[in-house]
Amino acid sequence: MELLQQKILNEGTVLSDHVLKVDAFLNHQIDPQLMVEVGKEFARRFQNDRITKVLTLESSGIAPAMMAALELGVPVIFARKRKSLTLVNDLLTASVYSFTKKETNEISVSQKFLEPTDNVLIIDDFLANGQAALGLASIVELAGAKTAGIGIVIEKSFQNGGKLLRNKGFKVESLARIQSLEGGKVTFGTEGQVPRPTIYSQNQETSVQEVGVGR
Ligand code: 5GP
Secondary structure (H helix, E strand, C coil): CHHHHHHHHHHCEECCCCCEECCCCCCCCCCHHHHHHHHHHHHHHCCCCCCCEEEEECCCCHHHHHHHHHHHCCCEEEEECCCECCECCCEEEEEEECCCCCCEEEEEEEHHHCCCCCEEEEEEEEECCCHHHHHHHHHHHHCCCEEEEEEEEEEECCCCHHHHHHHCCCCEEEEEEEEECHHHCCEECCCCCCCCCCCEEECCCCCEEECCCCC
């Protein structure tokens, strides 16, 4: 997604070889217009997956998840990280090791918002080692529902989360894929992306002719 890549290049800060700060448009201040476009792009990529609910993790997943849910015309649920006085009964919980905070958090969703018939789209701001997405997927499983896909705003493809989730059979769609943050520089990549199918058609004179289909 070109607009998102430009935003990362112009307003992101590389904190280390592994961490990108995007508090100017996603993690603290939020760019609503960018979130509208992010929501449209997620909706386009998951439009045929019969999504009934969007599930994310507070707090940075909420803005992109909300816009995706609005475009898909379904509710959005955010898993809570802290125990709440009003959220006590019938909780579905998972333990998630936080990449940025280096601690394990218990995340919870009230069972009443997830039905076994739900087809859930999981959305998160970043994908590093895949622990947040796996925790959310395990909550979906506890509800007896199905994870139809995982939508990520920024995937760091030099970390192993993308491979882990795709190897488990999840459909993972990332709107920006960062190949490296080395030397304080953001390098975008395409690896990990599902290759675009190339269709070859037989023609009388030449043996094969590339037709090609893209997204
Ligand atoms: P994972 O669970 O995939 O290891 O890490 C994803 C979670 O950690 C996201 O929910 C996000 O909040 C946080 N995270 C991982 N990498 C980064 C990063 O480079 N920058 C920021 N701002 N958050 C990150």
